[in-house]
Amino acid sequence: MKINHLFKILIGIQLICVNAHAQIHHVEPLNWWVGMKNPNLQILINGENISETTPVINYPGVTIKKINRADSKNYLFIDLFIDKIALPGSLDISFRKDGKVVYSYRYDLLKREQNAAQYQGFNSSDAIYLIVPDRFANGDYVNDVVEGMKEHTVNRSLPGVRHGGDIRGIINNLDYIKDMGFTAIWPTPMLENDMPAYSYHGYSITNHYKVDPRYGTLDDYKELAAKAKQKGLKLVFDEVLNHTGSNYWWTGDLPFKDWINFAPPHPYVGTNHRRTVNQDMYASDYDKEIWSNGWFDKTMPDMNGKNPFMSTYLTQNTIWWIETLQLAGIRQDTYGYSDKTFLKNWSCSIINEYPKLSLMGEEWSYNPLITSYWQEGKQNRDGYTSCLNTIMDFPLQDALVKSLTNKEDASYNEPFTKIYEMMANDFVYANPNQMLVMGDNHDMDRLFMQLNQDVALTQMALTFILTIRGIPQIYYGTEILMDNTGHHKVDGLIRADFTGGWKEDTANAFTGTGLNNNQLSIQSYLKKLLNWRKNNPVIATGKTVHFAPFNGIYTYFRYNKEKIIMVVMNINSMATGIDTDRFAEILKGKTTAVKVISGQTVDIKTNILINPKSAIVLEIK
Numbered sequence: 001m002k003i004n005h006l007f008k009i010l011i012g013i014q015l016i017c018v019n020a021h022a023q024i025h026h027v028e029p030l031n032w033w034v035g036m037k038n039p040n041l042q043i044l045i046n047g048e049n050i051s052e053t054t055p056v057i058n059y060p061g062v063t064i065k066k067i068n069r070a071d072s073k074n075y076l077f078i079d080l081f082i083d084k085i086a087l088p089g090s091l092d093i094s095f096r097k098d099g100k101v102v103y104s105y106r107y108d109l110l111k112r113e114q115n116a117a118q119y120q121g122f123n124s125s126d127a128i129y130l131i132v133p134d135r136f137a138n139g140d141y142v143n144d145v146v147e148g149m150k151e152h153t154v155n156r157s158l159p160g161v162r163h164g165g166d167i168r169g170i171i172n173n174l175d176y177i178k179d180m181g182f183t184a185i186w187p188t189p190m191l192e193n194d195m196p197a198y199s200y201h202g203y204s205i206t207n208h209y210k211v212d213p214r215y216g217t218l219d220d221y222k223e224l225a226a227k228a229k230q231k232g233l234k235l236v237f238d239e240v241l242n243h244t245g246s247n248y249w250w251t252g253d254l255p256f257k258d259w260i261n262f263a264p265p266h267p268y269v270g271t272n273h274r275r276t277v278n279q280d281m282y283a284s285d286y287d288k289e290i291w292s293n294g295w296f297d298k299t300m301p302d303m304n305g306k307n308p309f310m311s312t313y314l315t316q317n318t319i320w321w322i323e324t325l326q327l328a329g330i331r332q333d334t335y336g337y338s339d340k341t342f343l344k345n346w347s348c349s350i351i352n353e354y355p356k357l358s359l360m361g362e363e364w365s366y367n368p369l370i371t372s373y374w375q376e377g378k379q380n381r382d383g384y385t386s387c388l389n390t391i392m393d394f395p396l397q398d399a400l401v402k403s404l405t406n407k408e409d410a411s412y413n414e415p416f417t418k419i420y421e422m423m424a425n426d427f428v429y430a431n432p433n434q435m436l437v438m439g440d441n442h443d444m445d446r447l448f449m450q451l452n453q454d455v456a457l458t459q460m461a462l463t464f465i466l467t468i469r470g471i472p473q474i475y476y477g478t479e480i481l482m483d484n485t486g487h488h489k490v491d492g493l494i495r496a497d498f499t500g501g502w503k504e505d506t507a508n509a510f511t512g513t514g515l516n517n518n519q520l521s522i523q524s525y526l527k528k529l530l531n532w533r534k535n536n537p538v539i540a541t542g543k544t545v546h547f548a549p550f551n552g553i554y555t556y557f558r559y560n561k562e563k564i565i566m567v568v569m570n571i572n573s574m575a576t577g578i579d580t581d582r583f584a585e586i587l588k589g590k591t592t593a594v595k596v597i598s599g600q601t602v603d604i605k606t607n608i609l610i611n612p613k614s615a616i617v618l619e620i621k
Contacts, residue, residue, distance in 0.1 A: 023047045023103050024095075026249065028313070029320045030209050031108040034086045036319075037117065037353050040065075042312045043107070045076040045095075046250070053095035053102060061086025062109075068309070072257040077255075077309055082109070113326060121329045121358030121389070122184045122234050124433050127466070127475040127530055129182040131170060132442050133190055133215055134200040136476055137501030139168025146213045150196040150247065156502070159492025162200045168214035169501060171224050176510045178231045180479065181530025186236035186331055188442060190215045195245045195299065201442070201495065202238070203299060203333060203340035204245030208317045218324075225325040234328035236360070237321050241314050241346065242337040243300040251301075259310055261293035261302040269294045271302070271337060275365055278340055279373055279382070292339055305342030315349050322354060332388075335361030335374060340384065343374075347387035351376075360390035360436055364443075366398045368425045377430030393435040393470060396422050400439065400464060401450045403554075404457045404571065409442060415571045416549035419464075423546060423556075426469075432539070437470040440478065442495055447475070447485040455481065455518045456613040459525055460569055463615035467530050467558060467567050469544050479526045480519040481508045525597065529617070533595055538563040545586060553578055553610065557586050564620040566593065570610040577609045593618035 026046035045055070051073045057064055061083040068077040078093075088111040095103035138144070144154045144164040156163045170187060177185060189202030192210040202212070208470065211218050225235050244260075254263060262269045271294030277283040278291075292344035295302045305311050318330060330350070335343070347359055363371045372378055376389045399422035401407075406415060426432040439447035439461045452455040458481065465472045477498050484493040499515070500508030507514025515523070533539050538560050553573040558565040564586065570576050580587060592606045596617040602608065610616055 019240060020265075024050070024105055027105055027107065029316050031110055031261070032082070032320075033110050033112045033116075033323055034061075034082060034088055036082070036111050038349070039082050039084070041080040041082055042309070042316065043078045043080065043093075044255070044309075045078065045093075045105075046074055046255075046315060049073050049474055050076050050095065050103070053097045056094045056096055057091055059086070059089070059091035062091055063229075070309070071277060072253055072255050074253055075255040101511075102388045105532070112323065116323060116326070118356055119322065119328060119354050120234070120356050121325060122236065122471060123358070123540070124469065124471050125534075125537065126183040126234065126355050126471055127181065127533065128184040128186050128236065128436075128471065129177050129180070130438075130473055130475045131185060131187045132165075132201065132476065132495045133167065133170060133187045134165040134202075135164055135495045135501075136165045136498050137169025137173055138164040138166060138503070139167050139170070139172045140216065141503075143214055143216060148545060149214070151195050151199065152206065156497060159490060159496075160198050160200075162214060163497055163502075164214075165497070165501060166214065167211075167220040167224050171227055173501075173510055174227055174231050174233060178233060180527050181230050181534055182474070183232065183534065184234035184236055184328060186238060186473070189238045189333075190221065193245055194247050196247075199245065201491070203240055203243075204247075204525075205240055206245045208246045208314075209320070221325060224452055225327070229326065235325060236329045236331050236358075237325065237327050238331045238333065239318060240306065240333040241303070242303050242334040242341070243296045248299055248301070255543060256307055256309065258304050258307050261304050262295065263301070268298055270298070271296055273368055275336055275363065276367075278336060278384075279370065283383075292337065296334060296337065301336075305339040307345070311342050311345060315346050318346070318350055319353060321351070322357065327357070329358030329360060329390075331360045331362070333362055335388070336363050340597040343388075344384070344386050347376075351387040351389075358390055359388045360392065361388045362392050364392070364394050368395045368422070368428050371395060372428040372430070373432045375434070379430075389431070390434045390436055390471065391429075392441075393437050395425070396435070396468075396470075397438055397440075398422075400461055401447075404414045404451055406571075415552050416554035419554060420546065420549050422546075423468075433469050435470040436473050437465050437468060438473040438475070439465055440475050441473070441492070442475065443493070445489060446483040446494060447478050449485050449488075453481075453483060453485060455522065456615075459522060460571075460613065462522070462526055463529065463567065463617060464569065466526075466533050467539055467565065467617060468556070469558075474526070477509075479523045480515060481522055514621045528597055536563070536565070538565055547582065550582075551578075554575060555583065557583070559586065564590070565596075566618040566620055567615060568608065568610050568618070569615045570612065572612055575609055575611050576612075577607050579607060581606070582606050587620065590620050593621045594621060 024047035028044045051069045063081045066079040090106045093105045094101045095417045102190045154164045164474045191205045192207040193204045194201035194206040195204045328459050365480040371391050399418040403416045487493045500510045542558040542560040554569045593602045593604050
């Protein structure tokens with residue numbers, strides 16, 4: 001009888017604890033670390049009537065600086081100071097009302113990795129492989145459909161729904177990525193997107209601290225990070241500061257009335273996409289507001305970075321993922337759509353904590369005056385500064401495609417003028433070597449389609465991307481000539497399944513089985529060039545000199561004290577010779593060179609013959 005009575009007491013105590021914790025729905029960040037450069041931490045607490053309580057913490061080195069109550073009674077924001085003396089451990093947060101503890105929560109402070117503050121970013125010595133996880137490889141068929149989630153369909157025949165790719169699929173194919181010669185991977189977002197449809201891309205986040213279970217678990221993500229690091233592959237985290245998915249867990253009960261811009265019941269207001277307003281001396285306040293505060297899409301509420309609590313929330317989330325996954329960098333989606341003061345504070349807070357980390361922004365403008373505005377070190381007319389070190393080079397991407405498809409301005413008769421003049425615009429960038437160079441990505445037509453399914457032109461484009469200044473990025477499947485021909489800008493087809501990523505596939509790009517000769521040729525070419533590039537720092541850090549296009553030929557050199565690399569692009573449909581006397585200032589009497597791909601020695605004393613529609617990479621001897 002006594003044992004039975006004691007058992008009932010213990011069960012009662014357990015129920016009290018469970019009920020107490022059940023009242024707190026969200027605590028974010030999920031944990032934190034001791035020894036951060038910034039000793040301040042703001043914890044979001046979401047729970048029923050939590051604002052009616054007063055939190056109390058008794059932990060050596062941790063003090064509550066301020067308790068902030070929100071517009072909603074179901075939120076508290078606790079400002080903590082974590083002193084240098086604080087040790088790793090679990091601190092108890094007691095929530096008291098009328099002198100009694102009504103809720104309690106145990107919060108973990110972890111020990112940082114020894115070199116956390118020195119995580120190395122990506123740079124021009126790297127080559128980044130961009131992956132859409134749902135479309136790359138399915139390594140775990142069990143998680144294809146997850147009970148309780150709003151979208152519960154997997155159908156590879158439909159371009160707009162989920163196809164089943166996941167984190168395990170990426171882990172299983174890290175050797176392929178490494179062997180190809182890539183040194184970094186950038187998966188599109190893999191956080192929870194619990195939307196009823198069309199969220200396989202990952203940009204409609206509904207929980208900033210939860211991995212989407214259809215991709216795997218947080219432990220899977222950590223495993224990906226660890227195994228990639230073991231293989232010498234840096235991990236880039238795709239983040240979205242500007243917007244969320246409309247089914248976010250806080251929808252219907254926002255902490256503050258201005259937590260998101262144009263919050264319901266305000267009628268929907270979409271962004272005007274007028275990206276020039278940030279620098280425009282004549283821009284109206286109206287246009288600036290609609291640009292920055294308008295929603296990116298009807299299902300993508302615009303987060304208000306001007307709200308100090310939202311600003312801190314997003315900044316801490318970035319730090320949490322950097323620490324948790326030991327990241328090399330962040331790729332920031334829709335950069336510039338957020339409030340620019342918030343973006344400055346966010347970027348500089350991250351770089352203050354991780355001085356060697358890479359921050360890359362997506363500014364989709366074909367005007368280098370617009371893209372250059374955001375880069376760290378840029379001297380802007382309005383005095384704006386930033387700590388964003390890498391910008392995606394859309395202007396050069398556009399020039400490359402137009403040059404190769406002869407879409408030059410009517411006033412120019414000489415091919416390659418677009419590339420030549422866009423490269424000449426590099427003076428507007430604070431650091432051209434940190435620009436991200438690409439031929440395509442997950443938001444634009446496949447490179448092979450942009451180049452009219454021309455294999456030779458695609459090879460020329462890849463040669464340029466991997467030998468010009470900057471950080472090259474290759475979109476998954478470009479190496480096997482994936483395209484979306486006949487379906488211009490259908491996102492689901494631009495993000496088609498990688499051949500061989502599913503066990504039912506008959507062809508397999510990972511092994512080469514079932515690929516046609518053109519696919520095998522480009523894959524092999526890219527592999528050779530990537531691995532050669534990896535071992536030639538002259539491409540990463542060397543200087544650049546280029547010569548004005550002439551007779552359908554564009555020639556540029558990458559050089560340092562140890563080596564000279566010569567790249568010649570021939571757009572003509574016939575073999576074309578070039579007089580090397582024109583390049584005397586660089587060649588200085590050099591007489592021989594070696595073709596990087598074939599290893600063949602070439603006499604360059606007076607003339608070089610370039611095959612039709614091709615690019616040649618030469619090591620000058």
